[in-house]
Amino acid sequence: MTKRRYISQLGGNETVEDVFLASDKQLRPNRAGNLYLQVRLSDKSGSVTAMMWNANDKIYRRFENGDYVRIEGKSQVYNGALQLILRDIERVETEVDEGEFFAVSKHSVEELTDELRRFLESLEDPALRRLAVVFLQDERFVKQLQSAPAGVKLHHAYRGGLLEHIVNLLRVADRVAPLYESVDPDLLKMGVFLHDLGKIEELSFERDLAYSDRGQLVGHIVQGVQMLDRRIAEWESQSNESFPEELRMRLEHLIVSHHGTQEFGSPRVPMTPEAVALHFLDNLDAKLHAIEQVLASEVNPESAWTPYEASLGRKLFRGHSSGRNPIESS
Numbered sequence: 001m002t003k004r005r006y007i008s009q010l011g012g013n014e015t016v017e018d019v020f021l022a023s024d025k026q027l028r029p030n031r032a033g034n035l036y037l038q039v040r041l042s043d044k045s046g047s048v049t050a051m052m053w054n055a056n057d058k059i060y061r062r063f064e065n066g067d068y069v070r071i072e073g074k075s076q077v078y079n080g081a082l083q084l085i086l087r088d089i090e091r092v093e094t095e096v097d098e099g100e101f102f103a104v105s106k107h108s109v110e111e112l113t114d115e116l117r118r119f120l121e122s123l124e125d126p127a128l129r130r131l132a133v134v135f136l137q138d139e140r141f142v143k144q145l146q147s148a149p150a151g152v153k154l155h156h157a158y159r160g161g162l163l164e165h166i167v168n169l170l171r172v173a174d175r176v177a178p179l180y181e182s183v184d185p186d187l188l189k190m191g192v193f194l195h196d197l198g199k200i201e202e203l204s205f206e207r208d209l210a211y212s213d214r215g216q217l218v219g220h221i222v223q224g225v226q227m228l229d230r231r232i233a234e235w236e237s238q239s240n241e242s243f244p245e246e247l248r249m250r251l252e253h254l255i256v257s258h259h260g261t262q263e264f265g266s267p268r269v270p271m272t273p274e275a276v277a278l279h280f281l282d283n284l285d286a287k288l289h290a291i292e293q294v295l296a297s298e299v300n301p302e303s304a305w306t307p308y309e310a311s312l313g314r315k316l317f318r319g320h321s322s323g324r325n326p327i328e329s330s
Helices: 109-121 126-136 139-147 161-179 185-194 213-217 220-239 245-256 273-296
Strands: 015-029 035-043 046-052 068-078 081-091
Touching: 035 068, 035 081, 046 068, 109 126, 109 139, 109 161, 109 185, 126 139, 126 185, 126 220, 139 161, 161 185, 161 273, 185 245, 185 273, 213 220, 220 245, 245 273
Parallel strands: 046 081
Antiparallel strands: 015 035, 015 068, 035 046, 068 081
């Protein structure tokens, strides 16, 4: 049996005949009005866009999103990105090893969860510490957090990715906050915990990674504020007192401003020291993680430069170390 080549190992101009997880399928017209199939194919190493020219409704209905499909085709690099051009695609009717298709965090989610608890239990502000307890005492919420990705493509796009992103940000915030007198460390750390929790509801991740209907229509920022409101209501019910109103506003502001600008989806720009810090630290972690993913790609592995990466708006310099990946050689 031919050894499987994962998506992250594919280069340009290779014959590809293997099984992948299908998602986001679309039947689209080209400029001439002819239909073609576009689908996202995934394995545990990542995902790639695939297209079949001269497709039709019969081909489109051969499989559903979330099905395993066997494809025949060829890889190519177009505008700096790897894609597959398909000759054939069929639903797989036999059992597959699902471990080959679900990307997961390289870190133990149990250890990450323990570290998260330690950070939040060490908060000095009693209201924030009790609010964190309200979240973490919900076992269903914790299980969802342990499984959720932080995105569907480059940004920690694997199961456990959201938890990994939050814990890594907490590590950074724990070091950065003491350097600035204007930053409240407890408020910043709680903002780190809260800022992306809406992605638990925005994304679907039982099999393929995709946006839920509510996620498409509402988005994780609004969903995150709604989650916070529900937990504060629980806090008030358990405490028989009102949650501090200004503290509530500050927490809501951390969620709604963390994208930094309205252009990138923030209803408000950051207007507190903690919100400014959260935005830049969040962007730092997301961008450096994405850069690591691009550098680890084996598209043009002998080149000192990666292909142009649209999500980053640039090529990246690998160096002239005989094609060595700087991550692998470090």
